[in-house]
Amino acid sequence: MIRLTGIARTFLVGGEEVHALKAVDLAIAHGEYLSIMGPSGSGKSTLLNIIGLLDRPDAGSYELDARNVTALSDDELARVRREKIGFVFQFFHLVPRLTAGQNIELPMVLAGIDPAERRTRLTRLLAEYGLEERAGHRPDQLSGGQCQRVAIARAMSMGPTVILADEPTGNLDRHTGQEVLSVLERVHHNGGTVVIVTHDPEIGARSHRRLRMLDGAVVADEKG
Amino acid sequence: MRYADFVSFTYTSLRAQRLRTALTALGIAVGIAAVILLTSIGEGLHRFIIDEFTQFGTNIIGVSPGRIQTHGAPLGAVNTVRPLTIDDALALRRAPYVQAVVPVIQGNAEITHTGRSRRVTLYGVGAEFAAAFRMRVALGKFLPEDDPRTPRAFAVLGSKAAMELFGDNNPLGDRIRVGGERYRVVGVMQAKGQVLGFDLDDTVFIPVGRALEMFNRESLMEIDVTYEPTAPLAEVEEGIKRILSARHGSEDYTVTPQQKMLEVFGTVLDAVTFAVAAIGGISLVVGGVGILTILTIAVAERTSEIGLLRAVGATRRGILMLFLGEAALLAALGGTAGLLLGWGAALALHLLVPALPVHTPWSYAVLAELVALCVGLAAGVLPARRAAHLDPLEALRSE
Numbered sequence: 230m231i232r233l234t235g236i237a238r239t240f241l242v243g244g245e246e247v248h249a250l251k252a253v254d255l256a257i258a259h260g261e262y263l264s265i266m267g268p269s270g271s272g273k274s275t276l277l278n279i280i281g282l283l284d285r286p287d288a289g290s291y292e293l294d295a296r297n298v299t300a301l302s303d304d305e306l307a308r309v310r311r312e313k314i315g316f317v318f319q320f321f322h323l324v325p326r327l328t329a330g331q332n333i334e335l336p337m338v339l340a341g342i343d344p345a346e347r348r349t350r351l352t353r354l355l356a357e358y359g360l361e362e363r364a365g366h367r368p369d370q371l372s373g374g375q376c377q378r379v380a381i382a383r384a385m386s387m388g389p390t391v392i393l394a395d396e397p398t399g400n401l402d403r404h405t406g407q408e409v410l411s412v413l414e415r416v417h418h419n420g421g422t423v424v425i426v427t428h429d430p431e432i433g434a435r436s437h438r439r440l441r442m443l444d445g446a447v448v449a450d451e452k453g
Numbered sequence: 454m455r456y457a458d459f460v461s462f463t464y465t466s467l468r469a470q471r472l473r474t475a476l477t478a479l480g481i482a483v484g485i486a487a488v489i490l491l492t493s494i495g496e497g498l499h500r501f502i503i504d505e506f507t508q509f510g511t512n513i514i515g516v517s518p519g520r521i522q523t524h525g526a527p528l529g530a531v532n533t534v535r536p537l538t539i540d541d542a543l544a545l546r547r548a549p550y551v552q553a554v555v556p557v558i559q560g561n562a563e564i565t566h567t568g569r570s571r572r573v574t575l576y577g578v579g580a581e582f583a584a585a586f587r588m589r590v591a592l593g594k595f596l597p598e599d600d601p602r603t604p605r606a607f608a609v610l611g612s613k614a615a616m617e618l619f620g621d622n623n624p625l626g627d628r629i630r631v632g633g634e635r636y637r638v639v640g641v642m643q644a645k646g647q648v649l650g651f652d653l654d655d656t657v658f659i660p661v662g663r664a665l666e667m668f669n670r671e672s673l674m675e676i677d678v679t680y681e682p683t684a685p686l687a688e689v690e691e692g693i694k695r696i697l698s699a700r701h702g703s704e705d706y707t708v709t710p711q712q713k714m715l716e717v718f719g720t721v722l723d724a725v726t727f728a729v730a731a732i733g734g735i736s737l738v739v740g741g742v743g744i745l746t747i748l749t750i751a752v753a754e755r756t757s758e759i760g761l762l763r764a765v766g767a768t769r770r771g772i773l774m775l776f777l778g779e780a781a782l783l784a785a786l787g788g789t790a791g792l793l794l795g796w797g798a799a800l801a802l803h804l805l806v807p808a809l810p811v812h813t814p815w816s817y818a819v820l821a822e823l824v825a826l827c828v829g830l831a832a833g834v835l836p837a838r839r840a841a842h843l844d845p846l847e848a849l850r851s852e
């Protein structure tokens with residue numbers, strides 16, 4: 230489903246090249262629950278951003294759902310992100326002036342899905358993520374955990390191929406982090422593909438496939 | 454993105470910053486209000502002047518002696534200019550489509566009655582004068598259709614002249630002196646008021662033949678010809694020129710149709726209204742700068758939101774449109790407020806100073822709204838492009 234071959238990404242920082250990714254090969258199958266761990270600066274976010282089509286590799290090729298997406302135009306990338314990728318960020322990234330419900334709806338609104346269909350999906354998502362009572366609240370009226378649940382519901386609203394979460398619990402206390410994690414695990418149980426970047430070894434241990442990165446390379450890939 | 458969602462999204466963004474939105478829209482509102490108020494006054498003035506002229510009717514052609522060239526000096530400076538005579542006026546009655554022919558001479562004269570005297574404007578006119586210029590007689594009749602060469606010594610008083618000489622007494626049948634000669638009053642005109650600064654009531658009307666003698670003049674000042682309203686103006690003009698040129702041997706006179714004069718007036722006054730609108734338009738530009746500033750700030754503040762929108766599938770074009778939409782909506786809000794403001798101010802002005810003619814030209818109002826929208830869009834282009842060209846990843850990281 231996701232196949233990265235020889236993906237490299239180099240940044241120029243003050244005239245010096247930083248090799249954030251060095252020829253990474255990675256295949257992720259449908260329905261996998263995968264965690265990426267590694268020290269800070271090892272390239273985890275860069276890898277996730279390339280998978281999420283927010284960043285382009287300098288070398289290598291990327292196949293998503295049997296389609297080569299390495300050289301798509303900017304507009305095509307936006308469309309693929311909309312259809313196939315669900316992002317969950319450390320800092321939630323909710324639009325502050327929109328209600329929880331409107332935030333969840335946002336990708337569907339951008340995609341031009343008709344309001345009736347949106348309402349059906351929204352009702353289902355609100356129920357699924359326990360947000361019925363919060364639909365009309367704005368982000369500043371929600372707790373961190375609720376914000377992240379809204380973000381996950383938003384990521385799921387277009388029925389994406391994969392959910393990419395970059396340190397989704399990094400900004401939450403331990404207990405809330407656990408709760409958000411279990412929400413992501415439920416996505417996986419319902420058949421979704423989930424990739425989580427995390428620092429927390431405990432979270433890593435709960436995933437079914439564990440990637441370890443160091444200096445822009447995947448140094449371990451354990452299953453089970 | 455669906456159109457309704459697009460509007461609602463931009464509207465929500467603007468509403469989230471109420472004060473800022475209101476102040477920015479105010480900039481545009483002031484511009485629009487200025488355009489509407491100024492053009493309302495301009496257009497009011499326009500109508501006022503045209504009304505003043507057309508109250509005497511529009512199907513009038515004036516004929517005056519001497520040839521007026523557009524370049525200035527009369528051609529008759531070398532050639533002799535033959536006077537316009539009463540016979541010329543009589544001859545013009547045969548011109549096609551002509552309804553009335555009114556010879557006119559104007560001057561000042563002293564009128565007296567039982568010791569009271571007054572200097573008034575004297576009009577020596579033909580009998581058809583009152584009918585041709587839609588002037589009403591209040592008492593008695595206007596001058597009768599005498600033989601223009603030997604008219605009886607009858608006079609018609611303007612309402613003010615009558616009041617000054619006779620007070621509340623009925624002047625009909627009484628004798629007055631006009632420039633030393635004895636006249637019998639046969640009529641009093643209805644009050645007409647001031648027309649373009651001329652007092653038409655402090656007047657006396659006597660037969661034109663007698664006025665020529667009194668002033669010892671050969672030539673009329675003017676012959677006014679009215680024609681059937683449906684007649685083709687060019688043919689009417691042509692007919693008049695044919696007759697006069699045959700009598701004079703050359704075109705040593707000037708034919709001025711009221712219609713053409715009105716057209717010239719109209720053009721000049723339209724230019725004034727336009728100039729005034731343009732001045733108001735300058736403040737619209739200032740409003741546009743306000744939109745530019747606020748939107749630039751908004752893009753900076755909402756960088757991470759732009760990143761998020763790009764991450765969940767908005768294209769660059771989509772982002773561009775969202776911010777252009779906000780600019781346009783801001784301008785439209787300001788425009789609507791300005792429309793109400795300008796219109797209200799025009800109405801208030803009309804109520805406070807009834808003498809000041811005010812009329813809101815809706816074509817300008819619509820035009821002003823369109824200009825406001827364009828100003829908004831133009832002001833939005835730069836910040837919207839900046840937003841659209843943000844790198845999604847960097848934008849996301851900007852928090």
Ligand SMILES: Nc1ncnc2c1ncn2[C@@H]1O[C@H](COP(=O)(O)OP(=O)(O)O)[C@@H](O)[C@H]1O
Nearest residue numbers: 240242247249268269270271272273274275276
């Ligand atoms: N936009 C960027 N510009 C310059 N250097 C970058 C950029 N993004 C990442 N890097 C560098 O690439 C390396 C990998 O970064 P990142 O993928 O964010 O690591 P991680 O998420 O594992 O902490 C780091 O050295 C980082 O400084």
Ligand SMILES: [Mg+2]
Nearest residue numbers: 273274275395
């Ligand atoms: Mg990172």
